[in-house]
Amino acid sequence: MFEFALLGLLHEAPMHGYELRKRLHDLLGAFRAFSYGSLYPTLRRLQRAGLIVEEGPEESALSWGRRARKVYKLTPEGKERFADLLANAGPQTWDDDSFGVHLAFFSRTPADVRMRILEGRRRCVEERREGLRERLTRTSEQIDRYTRELHRQGLESTEREVRWLNELIAHEQSEQDE
Amino acid sequence: MFEFALLGLLHEAPMHGYELRKRLHDLLGAFRAFSYGSLYPTLRRLQRAGLIVEEGPEESALSWGRRARKVYKLTPEGKERFADLLANAGPQTWDDDSFGVHLAFFSRTPADVRMRILEGRRRCVEERREGLRERLTRTSEQIDRYTRELHRQGLESTEREVRWLNELIAHEQSEQDE
């Protein structure tokens, strides 16, 4: 899904690694914090796959003073690949790791796919909630205070997330009516 | 930290892999969901390190009918190692992944170490909160609705976690006074 994020960012403008990582941090902040140990290998992978290419040495007199930077830009295949990933939003799209990334690119996502992702995510979080509830009632009397507190907090924040998703979905629907 | 969890669980009773995994699920549920792909390699690692040993074939006439199970139990070195991990609670103890695990074993953790972990965790979450706040104000006007919503939700749940930690800490302190 790192792949998805990088392709999406490069859609905005050609960028070099360091910049991509910063933009990603601003974009995701709360959720995932991709490290350089993932960034550079992924960039090379994308390049080998022909989805991005290095731009020319870029001898722009203005921007000189910096050290050697590798600026990447999307190839047509890269754009196609990103569009594919957007359209084929499957079950792995709504797990904890990917959902935030996909949400961050919602403005570029078709409305019907947005809806599918939001509802898939909601279902997924609801399932977790049910699991937590069941576990909490089943084990409630036989576990120590700290573990119970851990579960209580987990359940509560899961419930909050469901409510949040409901709001997002409602908002989508009201926009659809316009 | 998987190591820590397994050693802690085996402190309760000797167990085989499948059972360890189920107990772990009940214990952590909300947070981490260790998979078999981690479980068995880790068990072997612990065994090689001499921290756990396989119990004898266990020909107990009663419990037969099941397939070959490998029941592990702690060695003295294993117990020592667990005590070490409990005592030397360092900075990596309070990151997202480890904190839940450590909290689940708080009943076996000395009061002063409990306090150190809780305060370390609070500091860590507070720092994240500050980062989110800064990012939210800095980028507020130039990002799309969805990303902003993502950050808002992230910030809010982080704030909730800080409040929760404050309650836990307050409770610790009031218990200390008794």
Added chain:
DNA sequence: GGCGATTATATCGCCGCGATACATCGATGG
């Protein structure tokens, strides 16, 4: 004039996940 922070690329080993394979037992039901 020197020192730390920032900009920048890159690698390495490790950890843990998801998928998968395989085998056995109990229960459910056609």
Added chain:
DNA sequence: CCATCGATGTATCGCGGCGATATAATCGCC
């Protein structure tokens, strides 16, 4: 009555991502 499904159980493989680390040049500040 037996078939099939779900739970019990052990195990491996590849891969994606992280944290630590190396390297280096430039910028701003005192």
